[in-house]
Amino acid sequence: MTKVCLAQLVGTLCVLATPSVARDNATKSFLASLDPNQTRTVEISLRARIGPLELARGTIKVTLSQDSYSGEATYRTSGIAASFNNDAGKATVRGSIENGQFRPRSFLNQESSGKNRRITVSFQNNGIDVAAAPWWKDMGFPPATLAQKLESVDPMTGLIELSLVTGRETGRACGGLVKIFDGKRRYDIRTEYVSIQTVSTPAYSGPAYYCRGTYVEVAGFKKKMPGDQREPIRLQIWLADIDQSGLSIPIRMTGSKGIYTATLYADRAVVR
Secondary structure (H helix, E strand, O other), X not given: OHHHHHHHXXXXXXXXXXXXXXXXXXXXXXXXXOOOOOOEEEEEEEEEEEOOEEEEEEEEEEEEOOOEEEEEEEEEEOHHHHHOOOOEEEXXXXXXXXXXXXXXXXXXXXXXXXXXXXXXXXXXXXXXXXXXXXXXXXXXXXXXXXXXXXXOEOHHHHHHHHHHEOOHHHOOXXXXXXXXXXXXXXEEEEEEEEEEEEEEOOOOEEEEXXXXXXXXXXXXXXXXXXXXXXXXXXXXXXXXXXXXXXXXXXXXXXXXXXXXXXXXXXXXXXXX
């Protein structure tokens, strides 16, 4: 579960949806507060574990300006998991912000272990180009269609757009659907706002938005055996405005399937 923990918990469990109208207003409001040449940067350090056992560590760094954004995420196994499987990698994205909407241009995921696979996704108006070296043995069952790719964003843009810039005027940090394509897999993250709760992590203690959701496989995944069901992963996430910046930061997250629950929590979070 090591690579799944970080590649999916960092790259997808962080991805929360806000209603489109609220998202647009919040994005414009936050970006409008920036001077033309000003940027804001968010840096988060994360750890993943099951029970008391640490599995992996990761970092996320996001830089926002009025008309552009960039993001970088790193992941590596740690603790007991590193004794069995030494996975590591880095993902980056660059894009533009047009009328309050985030438009990814290029997404790169470079594994630094295993097959050392390098995945590049280029987003265009009428198509998406994917390059991978080495290429996969198959594209999943069923493979993602062009329509499914075009309706989605990459994992990092989903994180930036829907977790960090939220519907502030609604008083809620999530609620809706986001569609993600990572070069091969297409999946949906659906979330709903529940309440305000007190949360405590090494990075933050205090009130946070508590949200629930599901991670659902759509296309590009391994073929299921007859009778097998694609059981959704149940998600919980707590987001907090750590310095009244208007950016809600993922502080603690869980993903549950069957009897197993993985937890991802922030041990450092900085907005500057």
